[in-house]
Amino acid sequence: MRNHTSRFAVFLTLAVLSIAVSHSDSFAGQNLAAAMRAGGYVILMRHASSPRDPPDASTANTDNPNLERQLDGAGRSSAVALGEALRQLRIPIGQVLSSPTYRALETIKFAQLGPATLFPQLGDAGQSMVSVKSGARGAWLRAKTAEPPALGTDTFIVTHFPNIMEAYPQESTGLADGEALIFHPDGHGAAAFVARLRIDEWARLDAGH
Numbered sequence: 001m002r003n004h005t006s007r008f009a010v011f012l013t014l015a016v017l018s019i020a021v022s023h024s025d026s027f028a029g030q031n032l033a034a035a036m037r038a039g040g041y042v043i044l045m046r047h048a049s050s051p052r053d054p055p056d057a058s059t060a061n062t063d064n065p066n067l068e069r070q071l072d073g074a075g076r077s078s079a080v081a082l083g084e085a086l087r088q089l090r091i092p093i094g095q096v097l098s099s100p101t102y103r104a105l106e107t108i109k110f111a112q113l114g115p116a117t118l119f120p121q122l123g124d125a126g127q128s129m130v131s132v133k134s135g136a137r138g139a140w141l142r143a144k145t146a147e148p149p150a151l152g153t154d155t156f157i158v159t160h161f162p163n164i165m166e167a168y169p170q171e172s173t174g175l176a177d178g179e180a181l182i183f184h185p186d187g188h189g190a191a192a193f194v195a196r197l198r199i200d201e202w203a204r205l206d207a208g209h
Helices: 002-022 029-037 073-089 102-111 136-145 161-167 202-207
Strands: 042-046 093-098 154-159 180-185 191-197
Touching: 029 073, 029 191, 029 202, 042 136, 042 161, 073 102, 073 202, 093 102, 102 154, 136 154, 136 161
Parallel strands: 042 154, 093 154
Antiparallel strands: 042 180, 180 191
């Protein structure tokens, strides 16, 4: 009986430790902001709010000659607020990876994230885009998300919902414009899912939300 009780106690302890380890990278609010200040995280974001239909020649921005989809007023203002929040939180953004689409680059511009490296794998296979075989995007994005950022920085990736959904179907269900998934690469080819943040939630992280 004593041996049975001992074995059960060991099993219970291991189970608790397993749960603790599996959630060790889960943060919220102030804890998340503090963790990201130290670097080592990857922010995978859907571009900010953009109408589903592209503009016509009379409503397109002057620097959008290809008449690609562009951010609306809400998208521009939320991207500005995102950038301000990141700077206020002192979250060090290092490498910025982006879809080549106009709306993704607008998101980066208004957030003032810095120069971006463009990848066709992050695009939408639409107008002026290089087609990438379905299924390959998800695998490529998972591998890229698992790459550890440069020391003391966080990597920022701006792409589109189908790509994120293909890579992370469970974590991205219902992902809204501007919403982001945050991952912590382990340095061994994998990344732990840490948090999911709407674009308006960044400004409230230091308040514990």
